[in-house]
Structures are given as C-alpha cells and as structure tokens.
Amino acid sequence: DTGVSQNPRHKITKRGQNVTFRCDPISEHNRLYWYRQTLGQGPEFLTYFQNEAQLEKSRLLSDRFSAERPKGSFSTLEIQRTEQGDSAMYLCASSLSGQGEAFFGQGTRLTVV
C-alpha cells in the first residue's frame, strides 16, 4: 500500500474559478478526513466521512465547499467561486474505525490569484 494519495499536489487558480481535489485513502480505511492548513498554523478540521456517509462538517466549511465520498473509497473536495482566503494546504487523512491514529497524504497546495 502506498499510503494516502492526494492529487494534484499543487493548484493555482484565478479567483472565482472552481477547483476539485481528490484523495485516495489507504484501501482498508473506512474513515476519511479533510483538513486545511495555512502557513504557521496547525491543521483545521473541515469534514469527515465514515464509509460514504459524511458525518461531520466544521462550521468553517462555507457553502462554497462540498465534499463527497462515493462508494466509500476515494473522496473529492470541491471549492466553488474560489477566494484569495481559500489559499492553503488541503490535507486528507484516513484511519481505521477505533484505531485512533490518522494517516495523512502529502496535501494539495492551493493558490488563488
């Protein structure tokens, strides 16, 4: 297993455009998390899935953000009408139920110009 995979690694987009990121978790993991990290800060929770069900969303997650996990495998995070404040590293993590620790991907760095 190659671990959690995120694509693309880098994305530069113009303000107002839509972007979509993909996360492929470790294959047997049924929990999948999305976090956002800005420079000099720790990761902030965005949303969480158990299998295909989105169980929790942060109040930070505006209605421009949507996440899906069809069939409980890979997940996508879409940001509509991007704003400069959306510039950040978007991290995906997966874990096994009850095991505790999460394994992170290398992240997608988004720059909105």
Next chain:
Amino acid sequence: GDSVTQMEGPVTLSEEAFLTINCTYTATGYPSLFWYVQYPGEGLQLLLKATKADDKGSNKGFEATYRKETTSFHLEKGSVQVSDSAVYFCALKPTGNQFYFGTGTSLTVIP
C-alpha cells in the same frame, strides 16, 4: 471545548542537545494523544501516540507520556540530530471523531 496548547517556537538547538516541546490539552472524557511531524513540503507523519493515562509513546528516540493529572503530553528526545529539523504538532482525539491540532513548533537543529 476540546483544544491543544503547544509551546511556541521556533526552537533552535545544537546537535546532540536535549529537546522538550510542551503540550497541554483540554478535553472531556479520555482522549487519545498524538505527536505528528511535518517536514518541509510534506504532509503530517505520525511520530507517536498514547491512548490512556500514564501510557508512554515512543519512536525514533522521541518519547511522550500521557499525564492526566497535569493534562500534558510533552515531547522529549535526549539527543537531537540535524535530520530532526521539522515542525512538530501535538494532537488530541477525544471520543468524538475529529482530531484537534496545536499550532505547531518549528525545530531547527544546527550541526
């Protein structure tokens, strides 16, 4: 609410020096505690964990003990190396579903 407070950096040490990075937490119930490390341009890697009071997590010479009485999980290493230069995050996972992270402590080890 649940939160983690981490010692602010940056921290600069000479090779072979002793390292302590302080971490305290606020949580209800019995959370699990973690240290993650992030190298430049990379995602977070699990360094060590502890799931109950008095547990000691250890890995690669790093150690941290889950102290419920002081709500702390301080990271220590007896002799740091240049390759330990990175940002270290303390994290908390309560009985709910999400992880809570500290703001990170940047460590630079100079030869």
